[in-house]
Structures are given as structure tokens and as C-alpha cells.
Amino acid sequence: MRTLILFGVLSIAGCASTPLEAIATEQKLAGWKVGSQQDLGRGRGTIVELIPVSESIDKWQQLGTIQFLEGENRTPQVLMEALEASMKTRCPTSTDWQVISEEPHSVIYEWRIHSCTGQDNQTEISRILQGNDGLHRIAYTEKGDTMTPKNREYWMEVLRKAYVAKGDANHPIALTSK
Numbered sequence: 001m002r003t004l005i006l007f008g009v010l011s012i013a014g015c016a017s018t019p020l021e022a023i024a025t026e027q028k029l030a031g032w033k034v035g036s037q038q039d040l041g042r043g044r045g046t047i048v049e050l051i052p053v054s055e056s057i058d059k060w061q062q063l064g065t066i067q068f069l070e071g072e073n074r075t076p077q078v079l080m081e082a083l084e085a086s087m088k089t090r091c092p093t094s095t096d097w098q099v100i101s102e103e104p105h106s107v108i109y110e111w112r113i114h115s116c117t118g119q120d121n122q123t124e125i126s127r128i129l130q131g132n133d134g135l136h137r138i139a140y141t142e143k144g145d146t147m148t149p150k151n152r153e154y155w156m157e158v159l160r161k162a163y164v165a166k167g168d169a170n171h172p173i174a175l176t177s178k
Contacts, residue, residue, distance in 0.1 A: 021136075022164070023136050023138050024165040025161055027157070029050065029064070032051065033051060033052075044071075045067065045068040045071075046067070047067045047068075050065070051064070061142065061143050062151070063142075065137065065138070067137040067138075068136050070133060071133070076107040076129065076135060087111060093115075094115045094116040095113050097110075105129065108125070108159055109127075110123070110126070111123070120143050121144055123144070123145075125152065126138065127159040129164050130164075131166075132164075138162050
């Protein structure tokens with residue numbers, strides 16, 4: 001049986017002002033909980049941050065993020081480049097950025113910051129997907145100098161299998177390929 005856990009989480013978070021278009025994945029995220037969620041209002045989107053049940057949102061080591069940028073009409077690649085420029089402005093000498101894969105409606109990338117003033121060392125893998133109603137971002141971030149290989153492998157699989165769907169969790173309509 002397929003589990004669309006992220007679809008359900010984001011649908012709940014965004015039902016007040018955003019269409020029921022969300023990231024969906026078949027992976028079960030057992031051992032994770034919602035650490036924070038915010039509906040940014042109509043035309044702006046939503047963000048949900050997931051953390052392991054043993055951690056708090058104020059003191060996390062692992063963080064999953066699901067973000068919907070409602071009405072965002074840039075391509076995933078252009079948004080990724082804007083995020084890269086912003087990160088390199090904040091941490092100019094300590095940001096490593098790499099594109100892992102690109103498709104017409106999706107990009108997977110990885111960044112790492114180290115020795116950046118006011119920031120913990122972190123590594124993130126992320127995917128931006130284009131939907132009908134905006135852009136969607138799913139990411140996994142880990143604090144420390146490197147990401148553990150086991151976590152990286154698992155989350156890369158989550159990112160690769162994620163897709164945008166519309167409708168409810170029991171009857172999703174895939175907008176992007178799985």
C-alpha cells in the first residue's frame with residue numbers, strides 16, 4: 001500500500017489558503033513529527049518542518065522541509081540559482097553548492113556551509129519541483145561537517161521519488177512524474 005505521508009501533512013497545513021497541490025512520496029517517515037508549520041497566506045504558500053520525534057524544533061540535528069511557493073512562476077532551476085546566490089551572500093567563503101540532477105520541471109541540488117559566522121555547519125539535499133500552482137521544495141538538512149551516508153542515501157531516495165499531486169491523499173492526481 002502506498003503511503004503519501006508528506007501529501008497529507010502539507011494538505012493539512014495548507015488547506016486554509018492554498019489549493020490542494022502538494023509534494024507526495026511513497027516513503028513512510030516513521031519516527032518523524034511536525035516540528036513547525038506555517039500557512040503564509042493566499043498567494044504565498046506554506047512551509048512544514050519535520051524533525052525526529054526525539055528532537056525539538058529549537059534544537060534539531062536533522063530537519064525535513066516541505067515548502068510550497070504558491071504562484072511562483074520561475075523555473076526550478078532559476079529559483080535554485082536565486083537560493084544559491086542568497087546563501088553565498090550570507091556565507092560567501094564557506095558555501096559549497098552542487099547540482100546533482102536537472103530535468104525540465106525539477107532540480108536536485110546539495111549545499112554545505114562550514115565556518116559561517118552565526119551558522120552551525122550544515123549539509124542539505126533538496127529538490128524543487130514545478131506544479132500547476134507554483135513551486136514545491138522538499139529538503140533534508142543535517143547539522144555537522146558532513147551528512148551521514150545512510151541518511152543521505154535514504155533522503156536521496158525520498159527526493160527522487162517525490163512528485164507533485166493534486167487532490168486529496170486518497171485520490172491524488174500526479175502532476176509530475178514519479
